[in-house]
């Protein structure tokens with residue numbers, strides 16, 4: 001089996017040698033899915049995984065725009081249409097200076113499995129740009145988004161490819177992108193999700209990724225007779241996912257100890273309560289400030305510059321910032337300090353070494369493609385509401401989100417339970433995600 005996995009990865013590396021994040025994501029899937037394929041005849045000899053690692057289409061384009069001083073800038077835009085076997089391509093757009101083909105291919109690949117897990121009919125895609133919205137005026141962001149959509153519009157559509165937000169793309173950017181799509185195509189349609197409430201957006205979509213991560217973690221905890229009540233929770237990030245993970249964990253009676261951004265983390269020994277969280281939301285979403293300002297406002301908090309929060313003693317850890325933000329040493333510290341559950345709100349925040357430590361320590365560990373799937377699942381619910389031209393209540397969307405997270409949890413347990421009773425959620429998520437897409441690809445023939 002080792003040799004089979006190595007041969008497959010050698011081929012992937014030959015074709016994508018300069019794409020470390022993509023190779024990392026594929027390696028994890030190959031290690032769990034190739035043994036499954038070997039045991040299940042229908043998938044043998046079909047090169048099914050090799051077909052899944054090759055994007056159906058990779059689009060790269062120039063985005064030229066003018067800043068407030070009249071200077072011209074050029075950024076690179078992308079859309080990776082990875083797999084459409086079970087539905088239109090679906091996945092976020094990331095605006096961040098680190099964006100490149102490797103990062104977007106890893107995200108698009110993960111998205112295929114994640115979307116399959118949601119039980120909804122969505123293929124996988126991802127896109128974005130190396131544009132950095134930080135420090136830009138609203139007008140500059142608008143001009144960039146309009147220029148980006150001027151090209152992207154010809155590749156997407158409500159039945160073709162439906163983008164959404166990710167790092168650096170929130171309600172403001174989705175508004176500008178939607179406006180330009182509507183103008184060019186003269187069509188008011190559900191071509192993007194994460195839209196504003198008054199123009200086709202769904203209730204609960206802003207909250208969905210963070211809430212879903214906590215719902216998933218709660219399901220995991222319940223398998224061991226535990227829950228969030230009274231637990232110490234460490235969270236990284238302070239953006240969309242981190243904010244609503246914190247809110248839901250608070251609702252369930254937990255104490256939130258940390259939040260972070262790319263400059264460091266804050267540790268509030270009294271806990272981040274509802275009022276303090278409202279301050280964070282205003283600071284990050286309206287004032288576009290830095291998390292260090294939290295420690296200036298609240299004396300119970302300290303800012304640790306350039307550090308990540310994983311050495312803070314906790315029961316539950318929710319990495320909600322970015323890929324590879326939690327390494328093997330961090331994982332060792334978490335396990336040693338008694339952490340019992342790690343659920344990823346971000347995509348691939350734990351390195352392979354970290355995941356190894358969590359599995360060795362036999363603690364509950366959920367990979368992002370399972371635990372952060374609530375965001376895209378609720379995007380799927382937004383698409384349904386757009387097609388039906390109706391709007392469901394908060395309670396209805398939240399209930400559907402809860403049900404989907406429970407379904408995903410059940411699928412992970414079905415395919416991930418080891419002989420000793422320990423659930424390997426990585427294996428479970430990869431195999432469950434694979435089976436649905438692979439079956440559809442087999443049915444549709446070699447295309």
Ligand code: NDP
Nearest residue numbers: 166167168209237238239240241261262321322346347375
């Ligand atoms: P936001 O842009 O709202 O927030 C991102 C947060 O992560 C910020 O606090 C940011 O800090 C921090 N961050 C970004 N890059 C780094 C870095 N290199 N090192 C440390 N911190 C960093 O994005 P989201 O909250 O939407 O996304 C967070 C994660 O969740 C991403 O991995 C994304 O792919 C994933 N995700 C998002 C979904 C969604 O619906 N939005 C759905 C599923 C997954 P700073 O401000 O300093 O950059």
Ligand code: 2IT
Nearest residue numbers: 091092164166375376379
């Ligand atoms: O990584 C993700 O799942 C997202 N950024 C959300 C994608 C979506 O289409 O809502």
